[in-house]
Amino acid sequence: MNSSNSSPVLERSREVLELTHEKALVMYRQLPNVLIFTFVASSALMLYYREIQQLWFWWGAMQCAGGLRLISWFFWRYRWRKADSLQQSSRATYIFIALSLITGALWACFSIAFFPVSTASQRLVIALVMATVAAGSVNVLALAPWASRVFIALLIGPLVVMFASTGERDELVIAALGGALFIGLTGFARVASQTANHLLLMAQERNHKIASVFAQREALQRDKSHLQFQLAEKVETLEQEMTLKERYARELARVAALDSLTGLLNRSAFERELHQHLHERTRDLPLALVAVEIRRFDLIELQGARTSEQVLVAIANRLRDFGGGQLLLARTGTAEFTMVFCDPEQRWQDRGVFLRAALQSTIETDIGPVAVDVILGIATVDEEAQDLETLNYRASIARQDLRQRGAGGVVLFDTVMEVEIRRRQKLRFALHAALETRSLTLVFQPIEPCMTRVSRKMEALLRWDDPELGTVSPAMFIPVAEESGLILPLGRWVLLESCRAALSWPGDTVVSVNVSVQQILAGDLANDVRRALELTALSPQRLEIEITESVFSRDIETICIVLEQVRALGVSIAIDDFGTGYSSLAYLRHLPVDVIKIDRCFIQSLDQGSRKLLLALFSMARGLGFKVVVEGVETEEQQNLLVAMGVDYLQGYLIARPMLAKDVVSWLSNRT
Ligand code: C2E
Ligand code: CA
Ligand code: CA
Numbered sequence: 225m226n227s228s229n230s231s232p233v234l235e236r237s238r239e240v241l242e243l244t245h246e247k248a249l250v251m252y253r254q255l256p257n258v259l260i261f262t263f264v265a266s267s268a269l270m271l272y273y274r275e276i277q278q279l280w281f282w283w284g285a286m287q288c289a290g291g292l293r294l295i296s297w298f299f300w301r302y303r304w305r306k307a308d309s310l311q312q313s314s315r316a317t318y319i320f321i322a323l324s325l326i327t328g329a330l331w332a333c334f335s336i337a338f339f340p341v342s343t344a345s346q347r348l349v350i351a352l353v354m355a356t357v358a359a360g361s362v363n364v365l366a367l368a369p370w371a372s373r374v375f376i377a378l379l380i381g382p383l384v385v386m387f388a389s390t391g392e393r394d395e396l397v398i399a400a401l402g403g404a405l406f407i408g409l410t411g412f413a414r415v416a417s418q419t420a421n422h423l424l425l426m427a428q429e430r431n432h433k434i435a436s437v438f439a440q441r442e443a444l445q446r447d448k449s450h451l452q453f454q455l456a457e458k459v460e461t462l463e464q465e466m467t468l469k470e471r472y473a474r475e476l477a478r479v480a481a482l483d484s485l486t487g488l489l490n491r492s493a494f495e496r497e498l499h500q501h502l503h504e505r506t507r508d509l510p511l512a513l514v515a516v517e518i519r520r521f522d523l524i525e526l527q528g529a530r531t532s533e534q535v536l537v538a539i540a541n542r543l544r545d546f547g548g549g550q551l552l553l554a555r556t557g558t559a560e561f562t563m564v565f566c567d568p569e570q571r572w573q574d575r576g577v578f579l580r581a582a583l584q585s586t587i588e589t590d591i592g593p594v595a596v597d598v599i600l601g602i603a604t605v606d607e608e609a610q611d612l613e614t615l616n617y618r619a620s621i622a623r624q625d626l627r628q629r630g631a632g633g634v635v636l637f638d639t640v641m642e643v644e645i646r647r648r649q650k651l652r653f654a655l656h657a658a659l660e661t662r663s664l665t666l667v668f669q670p671i672e673p674c675m676t677r678v679s680r681k682m683e684a685l686l687r688w689d690d691p692e693l694g695t696v697s698p699a700m701f702i703p704v705a706e707e708s709g710l711i712l713p714l715g716r717w718v719l720l721e722s723c724r725a726a727l728s729w730p731g732d733t734v735v736s737v738n739v740s741v742q743q744i745l746a747g748d749l750a751n752d753v754r755r756a757l758e759l760t761a762l763s764p765q766r767l768e769i770e771i772t773e774s775v776f777s778r779d780i781e782t783i784c785i786v787l788e789q790v791r792a793l794g795v796s797i798a799i800d801d802f803g804t805g806y807s808s809l810a811y812l813r814h815l816p817v818d819v820i821k822i823d824r825c826f827i828q829s830l831d832q833g834s835r836k837l838l839l840a841l842f843s844m845a846r847g848l849g850f851k852v853v854v855e856g857v858e859t860e861e862q863q864n865l866l867v868a869m870g871v872d873y874l875q876g877y878l879i880a881r882p883m884l885a886k887d888v889v890s891w892l893s894n895r896t
Pocket of ligand 2: 770
C-alpha cells in the first residue's frame with residue numbers, strides 16, 4: 225500500500241490504532257506471568273494466614289479476578305488481537321487496566337482487613353508482598369501510567385497510613401519507607417511509561433520504515449517483473465516482426481519482379497534476366513527476341529477492365545504454353561509482351577506465325593468470345609545485336625514497320641526497315657518545320673456536277689514543297705502527320721484556309737475538305753468546323769467534309785456522334801474512297817452521310833465485270849438516297865459511261881487537275 229496516497233487523517237488514525245494495539249500486546253504478553261505470580265503470592269498469603277477464616281473469601285475473590293483476567297487473556301489472544309480495529313484494542317486495554325485495578329483493590333482490601341490483626345512480623349510480610357507486587361506492577365502497567373500510579377497507591381497507600389497510625393517508632397519508619405517507595409515507584413512508573421512509549425513509537429516508526437521499504441521493494445519487484453514481462457513480450461514481437469519483415473522482403477523482391485496480373489516477369493526483371501542470359505549463353509545456340517503486341521487494345525479496354533484483364537491473362541498463358549517454361553517471358557507494356565526463345569533450326573518466321581495463330585484464337589471472357597489482333601516483331605541475336613538495347617530496338621522497329629504498313633502479322637527485323645523508319649522520322653521533323661514555315665499549300669480540284677442546275681464543288685488537296693525533300697505527296701506525309709499527331713493542327717489549318725478560299729468563289733460553289741480519322745477521335749472536329757465557319761463567315765451549306773470509308777471500322781459510336789454534330793451545323797458529309805473498305809451500303813444507311821465518292825479503282829478498267837460492279841454500287845447508293853461522285857475520271861469513255869448511268873458528280877484529270885487557289889476563280893468563270 226502506498227501510504228503517501230492516503231489522507232493524513234486516515235494515516236494518523238492508523239498510527240493510533242497500531243500504537244493502541246502494540247500497548248495491548250505488551251500488556252497481555254505479561255499477563256500469564258502476572259497471573260501465576262498473583263496466584264502464588266495470594267495463595268502463599270492464604271497459607272500463611274490459614275487460621276483466619278475470612279481470608280478464604282478474599283482468596284476466592286482474588287482467584288475470581290484472576291479467572292476474569294485469564295478469560296480476558298483468552299479473548300485477547302483469540303479474538304481482540306485478530307480484529308484489526310481500534311475499538312477492540314482499546315477495549316482490551318481498558319479491560320486489562322480495569323481488572324488490574326480490581327486486583328489492586330483486592331490487594332488493598334487484604335492490607336486493610338488483615339493489617340490490624342497481624343503481628344509485627346506478619347505486617348512486615350504483608351508490606352514485603354505489597355511492595356513486591358507494587359514494584360512488579362511498574363513494568364506490567366508501564367504503558368498506563370495513571371493506572372500504574374493508582375495500582376501502586378492501592379497497594380502501598382493503605383499500608384503507609386496503617387503503619388503511620390500505629391504511632392510506633394519502627395512502624396513510622398516503615399511508613400516513611402513505604403511513602404518513599406510509593407514516590408520511587410511512581411517515579412519509576414513514569415520513566416518506565418515514557419521509555420516504553422518511546423520504545424513503542426520507535427518500534428512503530430521502525431516498523432513503518434521496514435513496511436515502507438518492503439512495500440517499495442515489493443513495488444520494485446512488481447515493476448521489475450512487469451518490465452521483464454514487457455521486455456520479453458517486446459523481444460518476442462520484435463523477433464516475430466523481424467521474421468515477418470524478412471519474409472516480406474523476400475516476397476516483395478519476388479513480387480517486385482513479377483507483373484501482378486499475369487504473373488510473368490515485369491520489364492525491369494526481364495531486362496535483368498535477359499542481360500544475364502545473354503552474358504552466360506552458349507554462342508552456338510540461336511536465340512531471338514519477340515515483341516508481341518495486342519493491336520487496338522483500347523477497343524478491348526472499352527469492354528471493361530475485367531474483360532481486358534481476362535484477355536491479357538489468356539495471352540500470357542498461351543505464351544507460357546508456347547515456351548514450355550524454357551524461355552524468358554515478360555509483360556513489358558499494357559498490351560505488350562516480350563519473349564526470348566531458342567530455335568536450333570532458326571525458322572523464326574514460321575515459329576512466329578505459329579505463335580500468332582495460337583495467340584489469335586478466340587478468347588472466352590465473361591462478356592463472350594473476344595477476338596484479338598496480335599503483331600509480332602522478331603529480332604535475332606547475331607553479331608550486331610548481342611545486347612538487350614539493340615534487340616529491343618530491333619524488335620520494336622519490326623513492329624513499327626508492321627503498324628505503319630497497316631498490316632498485321634509477323635515480321636523479322638530487317639535493316640531496310642530501319643532505313644524506312646528513319647525516313648519517316650525525317651519526314652516528321654520536316655513536316656513539323658513546314659507547318660511553322662507555312663511551306664504547305666492547298667490546291668483545289670473540281671467535282672463537276674453532271675446536271676447543270678447543281679452547284680459545283682472544289683476538293684481541297686494539300687501540297688508540300690520542301691526545299692530539301694522536294695514535292696512530297698500527301699499520300700506520303702498524311703500518314704506521318706496522323707502518326708505524330710501533327711494532323712490536328714494541320715487539319716485545323718486546312719479547314720480554315722479552304723473556307724477562306726471558298727469566300728472568293730462564285731456564290732454557291734462548295735469546298736470539300738478531307739478530314740482524317742484522328743481529327744474525329746482525338747480532336748474536336750465539330751468545334752474546329754464551327755470556328756472556321758465563324759471566322760470566315762462562310763455559309764455551312766458551302767462546306768463538305770470527306771472522310772474515308774475505313775473510318776467506320778474504328779470506334780463507330782464516337783464517330784457517329786461527332787459527324788452528327790458537324791452535320792447539325794449544316795455541313796454535308798461525304799464518304800471518300802468508297803468500295804475500298806469493308807462496310808456495306810446497307811450499313812451506311814444508318815450513318816450521318818450525304819454523299820458517296822466511289823473510288824477510282826472501279827472505273828480504271830471498264831470491262832464487263834467492272835461495269836456490273838460499278839452499276840451495282842451506284843444503284844445501291846442511289847437507292848439509299850445518297851448523292852454519288854465517281855473519282856478519277858480520266859477519259860471521255862469513262863465520262864460518257866458515268867453520265868449515261870446518271871452519276872451526280874464526276875471528278876478527275878479529265879475535268880481538271882488540282883489547281884492553285886489563285887487559278888480557281890478564272891477556271892470557274894471559264895466553265896460557266
Ligand atoms: P483523295 O481524297 O482520294 O484525293 C484524291 C487524290 O486523287 C488526289 O491525290 C488527287 O490529286 C488524285 N486524283 C484526282 N483526279 C485523279 C485522276 O483522274 N487520276 C488519278 N490518277 N489521280 C487523280 P493527292 O492530292 O495526292 O491526295 C492523296 C490523298 O491524300 C487524298 O486522297 C487524301 O486522302 C489525302 N489528302 C490530301 N489532302 C488532304 C488533307 O488536306 N487532309 C487529309 N486528311 N487528307 C488529305
Ligand atoms: Ca478526298
Ligand atoms: Ca478518294
